[in-house]
Amino acid sequence: MKLRDVAHSRTGDKGNTSNISVIAYRAEDYPLICKLVTEERVQMQLAGLNPTRVTRYELPKLGALNFVIAGALGGGVTRSLALDAHGKALSSILLDMDLEP
Amino acid sequence: MRSIRLGAGAGYSGDRIEPAVDLAASGDLDYLVFECLAERTIALAQGARQANPNAGYDPFLDERMRAVLPAASRNDTRIISNMGAANPLAAARRIGDIARELGLPLKVAAVTGDDVLDVVTSGNWPIEETGGYIPDLRDRILSANAYLGVAPIVEALTAGADVVVTGRVADPALFLAPLIHEFGWAMDDWDRLGQGTLVGHLMECAGQVTGGYFADPGKKDVSNLARLGFPIAEVRADGEAVITKLSGTGGAVTAATCKEQLLYEIHDPAAYFQPDLIADFSEASVEEIAPDRVRVTGGRGRQHNGSLKVSVGYSDGWVGEGEISYAGPGAVARGRLALEIVRERLAISGVALSDIRADLIGLNALYPGASHSEPPDVRIRIAGRTRSQAEAQRIGNEVETLYTNGPAGGGGASKATRRTIGVVSVLIPRERAQPRAEMLEVTP
Structure with missing residues (x-):
């Protein structure tokens, strides 16, 4: 099972920091997502970006997690050399995570 | 209600x-x-x-x-x-x-x-993102606007x-x-x-x-x-x-x-x-x-x-980029060869780059992970940072010359340059900004 099967996501950017929400489609999947989608797993899933820090915030009323990924955007949208300087595509990369307990 | x-x-x-x-x-x-x-x-x-x-x-x-x-x-x-x-x-x-x-x-x-350029450029404000100070950027600062x-x-x-x-x-x-x-x-x-x-x-x-x-x-x-x-x-x-x-x-x-x-x-x-x-x-x-x-x-x-965030824009040189596509069997290998050639030519011709990035669009451009599949076509992209627009243009030019000087079957070359505006933040005390509203009335 992939994270994409149980959750949806959107990426935002501020400077060189990306934030990626992970939102359960069904409230009953939220505890599983909390258990499996840890800061460490997200750090591994996005290792290609060499983030300096991953911080997770929990929003139980929304059935959502918010990951703040520092140092991930090649300097940020105004100066990054990347094709996707905002890192808009990163939500899709994160949702490809395997969900194995 | x-x-x-x-x-x-x-x-x-x-x-x-x-x-x-x-x-x-x-x-x-x-x-x-x-x-x-x-x-x-x-x-x-x-x-x-x-x-x-x-x-x-x-x-x-x-x-x-x-x-x-x-x-x-x-x-x-x-x-x-x-x-x-x-x-x-x-x-x-x-x-x-x-x-x-x-x-x-x-x-x-x-x-x-919101324009607090004078306040910002006359102080030794710490920059939130870099650990440096505003005077480090002084002659490159273009704007400073408080939220x-x-x-x-x-x-x-x-x-x-x-x-x-x-x-x-x-x-x-x-x-x-x-x-x-x-x-x-x-x-x-x-x-x-x-x-x-x-x-x-x-x-x-x-x-x-x-x-x-x-x-x-x-x-x-x-x-x-x-x-x-x-x-x-x-x-x-x-x-x-x-x-x-x-x-x-x-x-x-x-x-x-x-x-x-x-x-x-x-x-x-x-x-x-x-x-x-x-x-x-x-x-x-x-x-x-x-x-x-x-x-x-x-x-x-x-x-x-008690503070206001100020967004400071500064001139950060130029970015030049170029792209060209390859298709069919061997497309990825020809794309990789093309990237190597462009890098080497930029070095030979002495283009001063402070940063460079090479991508294979369709393979790894949006996320730098390894992909093992061979896509039906791939587009290479080189982007580099330079001091001047003239140098930035040479990056796209070296991609364009792949038409007649690169691997077989390259098509659809494009090139572009753009000025880069860096943005950093400083915090100033609220009272240093003086917001006001001015009214203009139109009577037809």
Whole structure:
């Protein structure tokens, strides 16, 4: 099972920091997502970006997690050399995570 | 309980205009808000203003205002926008001219005071992102604009402005200001301000809460995206809000679309820093109460920390880039060879690059992970940072020469250069910015 099967996501950017929400489609999947989608797993899933820090915030009323990924955007949208300087595509990369307990 | 209706007419400068026209004509709105100012836009606009004192506002101001002013005037819908960019006074004069041409009576207010370039360049302010100090950038600084809060917008509305045009203000404040004006919320009623900020945050990207930027066929289907409608917030005097859209427009307002937008560009949801408060969305909830109607509650807030965030734009050289495509068996190998050749030629010809990036679009350009599949075609891309535009142009030129000097079968070369504007932040004490509203009245 992939994270994409149980959750949806959107990426935002501020400077060189990306934030990626992970939102359960069904409230009953939220505890599983909390258990499996840890800061460490997200750090591994996005290792290609060499983030300096991953911080997770929990929003139980929304059935959502918010990951703040520092140092991930090649300097940020105004100066990054990347094709996707905002890192808009990163939500899709994160949702490809395997969900194995 | 009394409620008012806010519409969002744009989520960025280049946004679609038809949904705003629909909202002005049939949204029964009290306010129509246009958020049009991206991070680096104001630095570029500052340059335009230096070249021409009547320039430096949003390039789509004319088109938008001509499209929505007649219906807004007819329906008593007031307009609030940050389309003033680096020159709100010139923007207000221009809107006045357009109203005169259209034969509409109009009071336009310009909100100024966000430009704090003198304050910033005369101090040794620490830079939030780098650990350095403003004097490190001094001769490269182009602009410094404080994120203003609601006060000057409320002042303009109280003075009877039909249109309020600002430079840099916090995006949610464009929506929070009319709520404060209409409902008389106190500036230390933190939870109320927090809920109003939540509404503003959900609205500020327009179509991103009505099903735009959401569709994922088979997983998240959205109907009639081509006619995506923009959002309306019905806000009660106690702050409770319903996000909805015009019937007959495309898209969808669901709990899921609202949740995605609620967390968009948020770091700690319990500490969303705004000029007028620290908003807390951590206990917010969304509830579908009818098709395309989502009730939003639970935004809270606490006292601000006494400082204003200032966005400082500085000149950061040039970026040059070039692309060319390869197809069929061996496309990836030919693409990799092409990248090696370009890198080597740039070195041989002595182009001074402070940074370079090489991508295979279709394989690894959006995320630098390893892919083992062979795509039917691949597009190479080289981007590099230089001091001058002339050097930046040489990057794209070396990609273009792959037509006759590179691997077999390269096609569709393109090249571009752009000036890079870096943006950093500093914090200044609130009292160092002096926001004000100036009124201009048009009588046809």
